[in-house]
Structure formats: C-alpha cells, structure tokens
Amino acid sequence: MYNVLLIGNGAREHAIAETILRSRHNTTLFSFMKSNNPAIAALSSAACFGSYDNLNDISTFARDNAIDFAVIGPEDPLNNGVVDALRGIGIPAVGPTKKLAQLETSKSFTRNLLSKYKIPGNPRYKIFTSMDGVEDFIGGLEGVVIKPDGLTGGKGVMVQGDHFNTKEEALDHCREILREHSVVIVDEKLEGEEFSLQCLSDGTTVVATPPVQDHKRRFVDDKGPNTGGMGSYSSEDHSLPFMTPADVSEGLAITRKVADAIYQETGEHYKGVMYGGFIITKSGIKLLEYNARFGDPEAMNILPLLKTDFVDICRAIIDGTLNLLEVEFEKKATVCKYIVPKGYGLPKDHPDARSTYAKIEVDDVKEAQLFYASVDKREDGLYMTTSRAIGVVGIADDLVTAEQIAERAVSAIKGPVDHRPDIGTKPLIQRRIDHMRKIRAYSQALRDQHSI
Ligand code: GLY
Numbered sequence: 251m252y253n254v255l256l257i258g259n260g261a262r263e264h265a266i267a268e269t270i271l272r273s274r275h276n277t278t279l280f281s282f283m284k285s286n287n288p289a290i291a292a293l294s295s296a297a298c299f300g301s302y303d304n305l306n307d308i309s310t311f312a313r314d315n316a317i318d319f320a321v322i323g324p325e326d327p328l329n330n331g332v333v334d335a336l337r338g339i340g341i342p343a344v345g346p347t348k349k350l351a352q353l354e355t356s357k358s359f360t361r362n363l364l365s366k367y368k369i370p371g372n373p374r375y376k377i378f379t380s381m382d383g384v385e386d387f388i389g390g391l392e393g394v395v396i397k398p399d400g401l402t403g404g405k406g407v408m409v410q411g412d413h414f415n416t417k418e419e420a421l422d423h424c425r426e427i428l429r430e431h432s433v434v435i436v437d438e439k440l441e442g443e444e445f446s447l448q449c450l451s452d453g454t455t456v457v458a459t460p461p462v463q464d465h466k467r468r469f470v471d472d473k474g475p476n477t478g479g480m481g482s483y484s485s486e487d488h489s490l491p492f493m494t495p496a497d498v499s500e501g502l503a504i505t506r507k508v509a510d511a512i513y514q515e516t517g518e519h520y521k522g523v524m525y526g527g528f529i530i531t532k533s534g535i536k537l538l539e540y541n542a543r544f545g546d547p548e549a550m551n552i553l554p555l556l557k558t559d560f561v562d563i564c565r566a567i568i569d570g571t572l573n574l575l576e577v578e579f580e581k582k583a584t585v586c587k588y589i590v591p592k593g594y595g596l597p598k599d600h601p602d603a604r605s606t607y608a609k610i611e612v613d614d615v616k617e618a619q620l621f622y623a624s625v626d627k628r629e630d631g632l633y634m635t636t637s638r639a640i641g642v643v644g645i646a647d648d649l650v651t652a653e654q655i656a657e658r659a660v661s662a663i664k665g666p667v668d669h670r671p672d673i674g675t676k677p678l679i680q681r682r683i684d685h686m687r688k689i690r691a692y693s694q695a696l697r698d699q700h701s702i
Pocket of ligand 1: 479545
C-alpha cells in the first residue's frame with residue numbers, strides 16, 4: 251500500500267497520475283497543483299491547491315496524508331527545493347534536490363560539468379559575466395544561441411536566424427541579458443535533428459526510455475513562434491526514423507557520464523529523470539540542454555507504453571536499486587498532438603487571441619488517450635485557458651496508424667481550437683530523414699577527404 255504525492259497540474263502530470271494508478275500495488279494518489287486540473291483531481295483521493303514555492307503547504311499536505319514518496323512533475327518546484335523540503339520531513343521523492351536540479355536550472359552548471367569531466371557533447375560555448383570577449387567569441391562562430399542562466403519558462407533563449415540575424419543584434423541581446431542576469435551563455439548554433447532522451451536515474455544506474463521528437467513551433471511546417479511543444483512522436487522500434495542505434499547509445503552514454511560527474515561534483519546521487527535534449531549534427535551528438543523532469547509532451551509518448559510497474563520504478567530510483575529492475579516499454583509507435591486555443595502563441599491583439607477561455611466539447615474518444623492540461627471544469631462544461639488544453643495520443647503498431655488515430659480523436663474536440671495536423675505524418679518525417687541524410691553525407695565526405 252503506497253500513498254503517492256504527485257506535484258504538478260499539466261498533461262504530463264495527468265499521464266504520470268494514470269501511470270502511477272496502473273500499478274499492481276495498492277496505490278492512493280494525492281496531488282498538489284497550482285491550478286485545478288480536473289482530470290488529475292478526479293484520479294486523486296485528495297488534491298491541494300497552492301503555489302509551487304509554498305514548501306510549507308506542500309510539506310503539511312504530504313505529512314497529513316502519510317505520503318510514502320512524491321513524484322515531481324515540473325521544474326519550478328524542483329528549483330524551489332521541494333525535494334529537499336520533503337526529505338527534511340522524511341519523505342523521499344522522484345526528482346533531484348535543488349542542487350542537482352541545476353542540471354536544468356543552470357545552463358552554465360551543466361556546460362561546465364561536461365567540460366570539467368571531459369564528457370563529450372558540448373558545442374563550442376563560453377560563459378560571460380561582462381561583455382569582455384563576447385564580440386571576439388561571436389565573431390569566430392557561424393551562428394550563435396544566446397541564453398541567460400536559470401529558468402526562463404522556454405523564453406529568453408535567442409537563436410540567430412530565428413530571433414535575430416546580425417552580429418550587432420547578438421551583442422545587443424547579450425547586453426540586455428547581462429542587465430538582468432549575472433551571466434550570459436553563448437553557444438555555437440548547431441544544425442541537425444533534435445531528439446529527447448528521457449532517462450531514469452537512481453544515481454548509479456541510468457536507464458533510457460524510447461527517444462521522442464518534440465515539435466516546438468506553433469504552426470504546420472515548423473512555422474511560427476516556439477511554444478511549450480505542439481506534439482511529439484516515438485517509433486515502435488524505440489529509435490526514430492532519422493536515427494541510428496548508435497545515436498541512442500551515445501545520448502545514453504553521455505547521460506551516464508553526467509550522472510557520475512554530478513555525484514563526484516556534489517557527493518549526491520541524482521534520483522529522478524535526466525531528460526537530455528540532444529541534436530545529431532555533422533560532428534556527432536551534441537547536448538542542447540538537460541531537463542530535470544519528464545518532457546511535456548514527451549512523457550505522454552512513453553508513459554502509456556511502460557510495461558514495468560511505475561511504482562516499482564519509483565521505489566528503485568529512491569532505494570538505488572534500478573540495476574535490479576528490467577524497465578520495459580511496449581514496441582508501439584505513438585503520436586501526440588496538443589489541442590490548443592486558436593489564439594495560443596499569437597499576439598494579444600490578433601483576432602484569434604479571443605479563443606482563449608472558450609468552451610470546448612469533448613466527444614467520447616475510445617481509440618486514443620486524452621491527457622488534460624490547462625482546462626477549467628465549470629458547472630456548464632469544460633473551458634480552455636490561455637495555454638495548451640489537451641494532449642491527444644494515438645498508439646499503434648506503426649507511426650502511420652498512430653497518427654491517424656490521433657487525428658481522428660482531435661476531430662472529437664469541438665470549439666475554437668487548433669492543432670498541428672502535420673505531426674507524425676509521413677511527409678514531415680521524411681523531411682527529417684532527408685535532412686539527417688544530407689548532414690551525415692556531408693560529415694562522411696569530410697571524413698573521406700581527411701583520410702585521403
Ligand atoms: N518538450 C519540452 C520540455 O518539456 O521542456
């Protein structure tokens with residue numbers, strides 16, 4: 251019998267909640283949410299609402315309900331030290347302490363960790379505390395990515411070619427970041443295909459889950475602004491159509507080295523999810539960033555496929571016995587498409603921006619799984635808020651069928667909503683394959699040239 255506390259209120263946490271309750275153990279779910287997710291509340295024996303920085307309320311709720319362990323969904327409570335607070339009252343958690351969550355919350359911590367422990371994967375980068383040397387460094391790179399240190403909620407990362415074009419603009423952005431933050435990180439801009447590798451770590455054993463590709467852009471064909479993620483897919487062979495088996499092993503090998511390094515650096519075992527955002531480039535796998543939690547939407551791709559009991563996994567992470575557990579996933583393809591208000595990601599003065607806070611109808615959906623995100627259940631029905639509303643997940647033996655299942659389920663949701671119909675489709679995936687083929691051919695040509 252386990253009392254489990256889940257912290258978080260999104261579709262990712264809805265997927266985690268269902269996975270916890272699929273356990274063969276007698277498990278009771280308690281949830282702490284910053285706003286009411288009606289689906290998570292319905293699965294919970296008790297729900298408490300409050301801010302993720304209110305560690306007192308979270309601890310009191312956990313103690314009052316004799317929680318055995320907690321699972322932390324989003325990064326904010328990790329950054330606020332919720333794992334340390336719960337540990338202080340004897341409640342273990344799946345999620346890193348504040349110090350170890352720096353893997354996500356401090357980009358400079360992670361870049362420096364890889365450099366110090368000679369772990370491959372860093373692009374060319376430099377961390378600046380003033381503008382001294384910035385111009386020289388930027389001048390030597392073809393393109394740059396500029397970021398502040400710390401959590402920025404997906405905003406604050408400026409990519410040359412997307413957010414600005416010239417070297418002068420890059421320098422302006424660095425100055426702007428340094429006005430508000432103590433450091434600015436300048437990475438070389440990389441070209442390639444990205445994948446998310448969500449690994450489970452007990453501090454000594456690190457296990458990979460199937461890789462997933464996320465789609466951050468708001469509109470079809472990767473147009474429009476970046477969002478929290480409009481959808482994602484994974485393949486039945488637990489690779490991705492543009493990846494080689496070596497790419498997955500390389501991402502896992504990097505993450506294993508990082509788990510070791512973080513222990514050597516801090517003396518603490520990393521317990522939780524190490525989600526590597528990787529990119530396959532002409533010079534191999536590079537690390538874009540780590541997240542200290544499951545991805546949203548990527549959690550919705552992998553958790554429904556989990557064959558191993560999730561409560562056993564959580565216990566093994568906490569007890570440091572992950573090496574004794576076979577973590578298995580069904581050999582199925584998944585396609586997740588987020589239903590969003592039409593106005594999601596649009597400027598406030600856009601005519602479609604009014605679609606937020608609108609009512610939606612959800613017909614009975616049997617084929618696909620629906621995970622609720624930012625929705626509000628009122629007496630007269632379900633309303634969206636300003637953010638992503640529902641994650642729709644199709645699962646099948648192959649990607650084509652999984653995509654069709656997701657697409658059919660999307661049409662069961664009525665209202666001023668939008669989604670990306672191209673996610674998981676053949677033409678889009680073919681473009682990823684062709685893109686990667688071109689990059690690999692280029693790097694092979696370079697190798698051939700050097701071996702002559
Ligand atoms: N899908 C991106 C993230 O969870 O950060």
